[in-house]
Amino acid sequence: MADEDELRILLQRVARRIRSNRADGTMSDAKLGVLFRVEHEAASPGSLAERERVTPPSMNRTLNTLEQAGLVKRAPDPDDARKVVVSITAAGRELIAETRRLRTAWFSHRLAELTAEERAAFDTLVPVLRRWAEL
């Protein structure tokens, strides 16, 4: 069995290494996280706060910054006037695409260096990681 401590620490360091590839050095994890969330589906400020595990006021501030930068936009919910719908803009999509391109480039190069056995090992672990990420 591999050393548990080492495996755990390695996962954190590799994740940090991946995260260091950013399209724009001024984009924080907080902002990028929200941008990635609303990329596929518009969401309310409250649900974004919950999924990013921050408080509603904190999320509100992040949304203000993203909105001022033209990366997301707010719109009133047609069914419930209390609610707001946050969606991504074209500029937001472009920034995400660039960030993803850089991260993918680095990661693709790393994957390309692997043996067939190592690639297979990753395939085996994807369902495991998927479960853990949801906990």
Add this chain to the structure above:
Amino acid sequence: MADEDELRILLQRVARRIRSNRADGTMSDAKLGVLFRVEHEAASPGSLAERERVTPPSMNRTLNTLEQAGLVKRAPDPDDARKVVVSITAAGRELIAETRRLRTAWFSHRLAELTAEERAAFDTLVPVLRRWAEL
């Protein structure tokens, strides 16, 4: 082949999940990072700033907080009066031990749920992750 994007994103989410296990909710990553650094070997503020990739003033502020909390101590360098040596205290060691224990507990439970094949896959990937972490 597994989806490269998903694998990359999952690694980040799992790392984040692991990181959320802290002995003391008030200990930030910044402070814990320094504490882990000086656990094995005393170091200067400047070298700590470099290895943690923050500026010297930022590191200085972190060290002030850790010192006030009694987790590290500063001492003059005997050879060069300009330099300072930062070392961990007994209280600092205790806090690290507790943090490590909690992280290990969560991760151990996750590993215990795996099949033999999944465990073997992790063993295969440890050398790979070790290489990536150093890049």
Add this chain to the structure above:
DNA sequence: TATTGTTATACTCTATAACTATA
């Protein structure tokens, strides 16, 4: 002069408490 550490100041992200509008 160059190096090491620190102080001064400001900006971002986070939080708790309080307020507004709507259901």
Add this chain to the structure above:
DNA sequence: TATAGTTATAGAGTATAACAATA
């Protein structure tokens, strides 16, 4: 009354610029 969003205010971490002490 309860819910969704926001505003007010404060604490922690980070940065750049400037300063002090020593080599």
